[in-house]
Amino acid sequence: QVTLKESGPVLVKPTETLTLTCTVSGSSLSNARMGVSWIRQPPGKALEWLAHIFSNDEKSYSTSLKSGLTISKDTSKSQVVLTMTNVDPVDTATYYCARITRVGLAGYYHYHGMDVWGQGTTVTVSS
């Protein structure tokens, strides 16, 4: 059974850097079909996709947040880390990580969606 669990600070001050960790159990980050995405949801608002990383180290970032986001993975620890610099109160949200699977070849991928989600971690940005 594959599980994902987010961890990180509950409270962060404005302008600080937020570091979130997603620990994956039951599956290897070296699995060619598997990647990990980060998604957030401000209170009462819609889901917002932030970034993803795949086993071949392919990365993609939200256009609106790209300059402040970095996603990385440590395959040996089965962890994916998201850092967000210069946070603002608007970054207050529940942050989720999720497994994404895809099949096919580069440029012709079939995405099978995010089928396993963590429980989410709530982050408040406030002074």
Place this chain on the structure above:
Amino acid sequence: EIVLTQSPGTLSLSPGERATLSCRASQSVSRSQLVWYQQKPGQAPRLLIYGASTRATGIPDRFSGSGSGTDFTLTISRLEPEDFAVYYCQQYGSSPSQFGQGTKVEIK
């Protein structure tokens, strides 16, 4: 960047009725890269449909997806009490990925 627009924002229906949810993309999206999720209050989203029309494991057959190009639809044939939730579409056709803003299906 592809923008996904979901409509309606809220759908008020009774159990047993049919729900039709729309997801429109600002540019063409391959069917293989369109996904639907369900989210209930206080829970993480759940994968419903991928490849525009393939149900994920364990999803009842009252859920169906269709569409191509820029217009996609999620249909719930007969609403069960547990289906009242928020539904999101997502595309992977163009980097970066995007969610729609969601459609809330509420009890009338």
